Amino acid sequence: MELILSLGIGVLAGSGVWLLLRPRTFQVIIGLTLLSYAVNLFIVAMGRLRIGMPPILAASQAGDPAHYADPLPQALVLTAIVISFATTALFLVVLLASRGFTGTDHVDGKERER
C-alpha cells in the first residue's frame, strides 16, 4: 500500500515536473495537472494511510480515534482539487489567448531560432 502510493506520487510528480519544463504550452498544462494529482495524493498520505476507515464519527462507537481516518486532509484535498481545477481552466484560456496572439504554442510566444 505505502509502496504503491509513494511510487504513484513519485511517478506523477516526476512526469509533471518534466512536462512543466517543456517548451509547449500544452505540455506545461498537462505537467501542472499531473503535479496537482501528485500533491493531492500526498496530502491524503499526510493524514496517514488507513484502509476501510470512515472519516465521520458513527453514533455507536464514538470516542476511539483508532477507528477513524483523519478527516482534515480529506477536506483539504477537496479544497485543493476545486482550486486547482479552477486555476487550470483559467490557465487554459490564457494559453489559447496566447496561441491566438502569437500564432505559436511556444511558452515564450516565439519559436527558438535554429
Add this chain to the structure above:
Amino acid sequence: MTSAIQHLLIVPILLPLAAGAVLLFIDERGRGLKAAINVGSTVALVVVAFALLTLAGNRTGVYRLGGWPAPFGIVLVVDRLAAVMLVLTSLLALASVVFSLARWHRAGRHFHSMFLFLLMGLNGAFLTGDLFNLFVFFEVLLAASYGLALHGSGVTRVKAGLHYIAVNLAGSLLFLIGVSLIYGVTGTLNMADLATRIPQLSTDNRMLLETGTAILGIALLLKAGIWPLSFWLPTTYSAAASPVAALFSIMTKVGIYLVLRLWLLLFGAGSGASAHFGGNWLLLGGMATIAFGVIGVLSSRRLGWLAAYCVLVSTGTVLAAIAIGGIGVTGSALFYLVSSTLALGAFFMLIELVERGRTRQVDAIAVARETIDGAEEHDMSEPEEIGITIPATMAVLGMAFLGCALLLAGLPPLSGFIAKFSLLAALLDLGAPGGAGPVATSSWAFLALVIVSGLATLIAMTRAGIRVFWRSSGRVVPRVRVIEMAPVAALLCACVVLTIEAGPVMSYMRAASRSVYQPQNYVRSVLAAPAEHEPANGSGS
C-alpha cells in the same frame, strides 16, 4: 467592547467579497454604478482598516468563525503588524481604483470585481491565523491577480501573464506540499497552535517539519520575489496596466509579511532546536535580491522596468533586514516597507502619465509596443474626455517624479530617507550597547548594499528623469486629468505625512515588531478559551 466592534474584524474580507459578487450582476454598460460601488467599498475598507489599527494598538483582536475555539475552528487575528498591512493595502487600493476611473476600467470586463476579489484575498492573507485558510486566500488573490494582470489584453500582457500564471501555479503546489507536511508532522494547521507544538517535536519529526516549512517558504518567497525566483516579476509588473501594477506592489509584500509572521512564530527564540531555521538563507537571498535589483535598475531603459526592479530592491532590503533580526531593525524595515510600497504605487501610476507624452520616435521598443497596443488605446480614448486636464502638466509630473525618486533612493527630506536612516542606525546599534561585540560582517555587507542600492536608484532615476523631462525635441505634452494626478499626489502626500508623523508611526512599527518577536501574547490570545457571552474578554491581552 461591544459585539459590533468585534465583528469589524471580518469586514475587510466580507465587504469586498460581497461588493465584488454584486458587481458581477451589473452589466458592463453600468460602469458608473460599478465604479461607485467599488470606490465606496474601498473607502469603507480604508475606514475599517484605520479602526482596526487603533484597535490592534490596544490588544490583539481574535475573531473565531462560528464561535469554535481556536485549534478546531478557523480564526482571524489582527495584531499591529496585520493592521499596518491592512491600512497600507486599503490606501493603495483607493489610489489605484480612483486612477483607473480615468480610462483603465474601460479596458476590459469585470475590472472592478477582480479588483475587489484581489482586495479580499490580500486582506484575508493578512488576517488569517490558519495555514490552510491562508492557502485559500492566497489562491483567491492569485486568481484575481491573473485576471488583473491580463486586464487590457494585448500580446505583451498575455505573454507575461502566461509565465506569471505558470510560475504561480507551480508555487501554489509547493505551498500545498509544505502545508500538508507541516500538518502531517504536527497535526495542526493553526499558526498559534503550531508555535506551541514545535518545541516539543522529536528529532525525526523536526527534520520533516523543517523540510515542510522550507518548501512553504519557497512558495512564499516566490511571491515576494526573492532573487533566483524573481525573474517573472519585472516582466509581469512592467506589462500590467498601471493601476494594476500599483496594486501589485503590495502583492510582493504579502510574501514578506507571511515570512516575517511565520518565521518568528514558528522558529522564534522559544522554538527549541530549530530556532532561527533558515535565517542565513533568507539573509543571503535578500542581499542577492538587492544586488540583482540594483543591476536591473541600472540597466533598465524603460520606466516600467525601472519601477519593477525597484520593487525587487525594496523586497530584498526588507527580507535581509528581517533575516538580520532584532526589534529595532525589523521595526525600521516595516517603516521602510510602508514608505517604499506607497512610493512604488505612485511611481507605477506616474509612469503611465509620463510615457503618454513620448512620441513614437523616442525609442524603438516603444514603437513596437504602441503598434500592438494601438488598437485598444484608440478604443479607449474615443469616449468623451471627461474631467479637467491640468495646466503646467510637465511641471506637476516633474515634481511628482522628483518625489518618487527621493522616496525610492532614500534621500532627505522624505520618508524614504527616514526609513533607511533608522534602518542603518538600528543595524549599527545592535552591536554597540548590549555587549554583543562589534557589528557582524553580514550587517556591514547589508549596510553597504543598502547604500549602494540607494545610489544606483538615484542614478537610474536621474537618468530617466533627464531623458523624459529635459529632452526638448519630439515630444508632446501629455493630456493628464485631475482624476489621474490626484491619486499619485495623494500617495506622495501620504509619504509626506509619514515623514512629518515619523515619531508616532515609528513607535507603532517598533511595537508591532516587538509583538511579533514575543509571540506568546499572540498565541495566548488565539488559544484562550472564549468566555461564555462576551468572546471579546477572553481574547484580550
